[in-house]
Amino acid sequence: xxxxxxxxxGMFVQEKEAVTLDCTYDTSDQSYGLFWYKQPSSGEMIFLxxxxxxxxxxxxxxxxxxxFQKARKSANLVISASQLGDSAMYFxxxxxxxxxxxxxxxxxxxxTQLKVEL
Amino acid sequence: KAGVTQxxxxxxxxxxxxVTLSCSxxxxxxxxxxxxxxxxxxxQFLFEYFSETQRNKGNFPGRFSGRQFSNSRSEMNVSTLxxxxxxxxxxxxxxxxxxxTDTQYFGPGTRLxxx
Numbered sequence: 450x451x452x453x454x455x456x457x458x459g460m461f462v463q464e465k466e467a468v469t470l471d472c473t474y475d476t477s478d479q480s481y482g483l484f485w486y487k488q489p490s491s492g493e494m495i496f497l498x499x500x501x502x503x504x505x506x507x508x509x510x511x512x513x514x515x516x517f518q519k520a521r522k523s524a525n526l527v528i529s530a531s532q533l534g535d536s537a538m539y540f541x542x543x544x545x546x547x548x549x550x551x552x553x554x555x556x557x558x559x560x561t562q563l564k565v566e567l
Numbered sequence: 568k569a570g571v572t573q574x575x576x577x578x579x580x581x582x583x584x585x586v587t588l589s590c591s592x593x594x595x596x597x598x599x600x601x602x603x604x605x606x607x608x609x610x611q612f613l614f615e616y617f618s619e620t621q622r623n624k625g626n627f628p629g630r631f632s633g634r635q636f637s638n639s640r641s642e643m644n645v646s647t648l649x650x651x652x653x654x655x656x657x658x659x660x661x662x663x664x665x666x667x668t669d670t671q672y673f674g675p676g677t678r679l680x681x682x
């Protein structure tokens with residue numbers, strides 16, 4: 450079974466500062482994917498970034514980067530130069546690699562509510 | 568390219584009724600997954616459909632069912648509604664054309680309130 454742990458229920462960051470949202474995971478699978486999603490108050494889940502378990506380099510997408518430490522089973526999201534529009538709930542999720550035949554099932558953490566302040 | 572669409576966006580039902588939610592995936596996406604989000608239980612996987620077949624199912628009672636049509640559109644049905652079924656129901660679609668990158672793209676959700 451897969452498990453995602455997000456230990457920060459809420460975080461505050463000043464505008465233009467960087468912030469790190471923590472995520473640890475547990476799985477017995479050798480091949481898996483790690484995802485971060487943003488959920489504004491409107492409810493829609495917005496895909497931010499993906500990291501495959503066999504990817505040797507940390508994923509980056511614009512202001513988002515994923516600090517992947519496989520041995521520690523952590524996949525922290527780093528947001529650089531925070532903006533007011535970044536205020537939202539952030540979810541870390543794990544999915545089975547399609548090659549393993551696990552199908553498309555995401556296991557989510559409990560989320561971190563990020564508030565960006567002026 | 569249009570994103571995932573879900574209808575209706577909001578629903579109010581009473582206990583005992585049934586409800587059908589609809590999801591249209593991104594064009595070319597073949598897999599559709601459904602999730603339930605509640606304040607108490609968080610985000611939970613309901614089921615996944617691929618090529619009109621249910622491929623995965625979460626730990627939900629049989630009152631929750633779904634189907635997928637030949638055009639990849641999907642519906643989920645909840646019969647005999649209970650108060651605890653009040654939730655945001657999210658649909659996600661995946662293209663499945665690249666092994667190991669099965670990113671799911673979500674729709675805006677349907678917010679169901681059971682009175």
